[in-house]
Amino acid sequence: MRKKNVRMNQSKGALLTIKQKIAKRRARHDYDKKEFIAEIQDLLQHQKVQSMKQYIQHSDVNCFEHCMKVAYYNYKVCKKLGLDKRSAARGGMLHDFFLYDWHQRKVRLDNTLHGFSHPYTALRNAKHYFRLNAKEQDIIEKHMFPLTPRFPKYPESVVIILTDKFVSTGEVFDRFFKKKRSA
Ligand SMILES: [Fe+2]
């Protein structure tokens, strides 16, 4: 009987610890989200950034949503690694700020393939509308490496190369599974 009570108390204690851990993780997640939004608030309010909502990036995800996701993962990873989380978030939000529908070939006036040229277009646009530090510029310019041959200069730029590929792959695969489900 005594043994049974001890075991019950132990499992109650373990359950409480799990609950506390979940609550702690949730609180940290909420805090991170608020901090992330605060870092890019001025960008989110800008009409040109909002206009990214009219361009599809992958599947049914628009360019604005895609940039938000990449920026958030950038921010999270860089925060965890003790890197510049603010530049990671801001560079991430503007990394695909090319402002055209890349599915329509005619819009590309410079005759270059979107995959190779859009980081430079995005950087040109971002510099036109916002003041960017060197890290933010590098994040935008190098995010397609190695498709674009310039090496990333900062660890935050290496992070976006990975987060952008991770998010993009998820968006493309999501379309594949949606298609399969509806077939
Ligand atoms: Fe891109």
Ligand SMILES: [Fe+2]
């Ligand atoms: Fe992207």
